[in-house]
Amino acid sequence: MKTTDLSTINLNMSDDDKKRPLVFYGAGNWAKAHFSLVDAGGAGIVCDTNIAPVCFADKDERKHNTVFCGYKVYSVKEALTHYPNALVVLTCGFEILTSVVQYLSEIVSPELLRYPYETYYGMGCQHLGTNFTTLGDNLVCCSGKGFINPNITMFAPWDEIFLEHKNFCEAVIKKLITGDLNACSGCPELNKGFHVVKPELHYFGLGSNFRGTNCNYLCPKCSHLCLNESKNNKYDQIVASEFIKYFWDNHKRLGIKINYSRFVVSIAIGEPTLLPDFKNFLDFINSKEEIAPLLLSNASIYSEPWAETLQNNVKSEMLVDISAGTVETYKKIKGVVCFDKVLDNLVRYKSMSINPDYCIRLKYTFYDGINDNFDDVNGFLKIAKKLKCRVEFSTDVFGDKKITNTIRELFMYMENELKREKIQSNPNVCYARAFDRAEE
Numbered sequence: 389m390k391t392t393d394l395s396t397i398n399l400n401m402s403d404d405d406k407k408r409p410l411v412f413y414g415a416g417n418w419a420k421a422h423f424s425l426v427d428a429g430g431a432g433i434v435c436d437t438n439i440a441p442v443c444f445a446d447k448d449e450r451k452h453n454t455v456f457c458g459y460k461v462y463s464v465k466e467a468l469t470h471y472p473n474a475l476v477v478l479t480c481g482f483e484i485l486t487s488v489v490q491y492l493s494e495i496v497s498p499e500l501l502r503y504p505y506e507t508y509y510g511m512g513c514q515h516l517g518t519n520f521t522t523l524g525d526n527l528v529c530c531s532g533k534g535f536i537n538p539n540i541t542m543f544a545p546w547d548e549i550f551l552e553h554k555n556f557c558e559a560v561i562k563k564l565i566t567g568d569l570n571a572c573s574g575c576p577e578l579n580k581g582f583h584v585v586k587p588e589l590h591y592f593g594l595g596s597n598f599r600g601t602n603c604n605y606l607c608p609k610c611s612h613l614c615l616n617e618s619k620n621n622k623y624d625q626i627v628a629s630e631f632i633k634y635f636w637d638n639h640k641r642l643g644i645k646i647n648y649s650r651f652v653v654s655i656a657i658g659e660p661t662l663l664p665d666f667k668n669f670l671d672f673i674n675s676k677e678e679i680a681p682l683l684l685s686n687a688s689i690y691s692e693p694w695a696e697t698l699q700n701n702v703k704s705e706m707l708v709d710i711s712a713g714t715v716e717t718y719k720k721i722k723g724v725v726c727f728d729k730v731l732d733n734l735v736r737y738k739s740m741s742i743n744p745d746y747c748i749r750l751k752y753t754f755y756d757g758i759n760d761n762f763d764d765v766n767g768f769l770k771i772a773k774k775l776k777c778r779v780e781f782s783t784d785v786f787g788d789k790k791i792t793n794t795i796r797e798l799f800m801y802m803e804n805e806l807k808r809e810k811i812q813s814n815p816n817v818c819y820a821r822a823f824d825r826a827e828e
């Protein structure tokens with residue numbers, strides 16, 4: 389197969405480029421959100437790059453010869469037959485940029501490819517600058533734990549928190565471009581490819597820094613040590629619903645760009661349904677159609693406000709880590725006898741949802757010597773099949789540590805079984821590479 393050295397491809401758009409006919413590759417939500425494409429009928433209303441397409445192209449054959457936002461959609465080859473002088477502008481998310489370029493460079497001349505944001509080719513990470521997550525006193529960009537912003541705490545004025553996060557990430561990206569040592573150095577999530585110089589935020593995670601954070605579990609493996617601190621009312625001045633509202637109302641003034649086609653606000657750590665302002669939080673999120681709510685819950689409590697959200701908000705989703713397939717192992721991992729109740733609640737939530745195939749993601753975190761056995765794995769698979777929900781795998785291994793061969797084999801077994809059942813599964817993004825590194 390023909391391969392292209394991606395480092396030789398220049399994706400950045402010059403002013404002259406913008407005068408040429410432009411074929412937009414990717415007729416989907418990203419294009420719609422970034423180019424304000426309502427049925428423009430060829431008028432082309434465009435983001436800050438001030439460009440407009442002559443047509444769209446897409447890989448998906450079902451879209452060929454349809455009309456998208458007023459523009460005809462072709463295969464990329466056909467689009468270039470109609471417009472031989474055109475450049476192909478990639479209208480896709482940053483996180484898939486490298487794979488899209490790789491795919492297209494085997495079909496069209498790589499000199500024709502462009503991206504409407506400034507890019508660099510080199511080491512980078514899809515989480516960097518796209519994630520804002522609060523954890524205890526700190527801001528982290530990811531659950532990578534390697535990336536804690538040392539310059540700011542949650543007790544700073546809120547404008548400073550948001551700006552510091554943005555500036556810090558931009559400074560790290562500059563160092564990645566020049567190859568200097570930086571806060572992400574050594575992280576296994578760094579990968580070579582195309583990355584944007586100024587990424588947009590698409591994940592806003594609220595952790596355990598908020599008034600009333602609590603949990604009804606006492607998992608021996610709970611990694612959220614900050615939970616105990618927050619029980620001392622250390623964060624009493626910060627109310628989760630006010631924090632996200634302030635961010636939403638002020639992000640434009642602060643110059644923070646958001647990916648409106650995919651903006652997830654997650655609430656996690658502790659049992660969020662116990663937060664005193666949980667309902668206010670959901671009311672605010674549900675009033676913004678751009679926001680997709682993600683609840684990280686142990687699902688031991690059936691929350692009416694969350695059930696209503698599932699019923700009315702097509703983008704709502706919950707991630708529930710059960711990490712077991714038997715009552716005994718669940719008790720070992722979670723410290724409580726509550727497995728059956730959790731499963732009942734999941735069935736109830738699913739029956740309420742307007743988007744039942746999407747609303748639940750079930751998580752299995754592998755722990756060495758605890759749940760790395762066929763009893764639990766098969767029990768978990770049975771639950772996933774019954775719920776017909778998506779599945780996420782994870783491990784408590786991070787950095788350059790390796791998972792055991794037993795875990796790797798069970799992970800592959802689970803993946804195959806789920807594939808056979810046509811159930812979507814994926815490793816947790818922050819731990820994906822851990823599954824590539826098994827012990828000898």
Ligand code: SF4
Binds near residue numbers: 517535572577
């Ligand atoms: S996952 Fe690693 S490379 Fe990516 S932002 Fe976090 S610390 Fe940096």
Ligand code: SF4
Binds near residue numbers: 604686
């Ligand atoms: S449910 Fe989550 S937050 Fe609560 S103790 Fe367990 S791991 Fe920690």
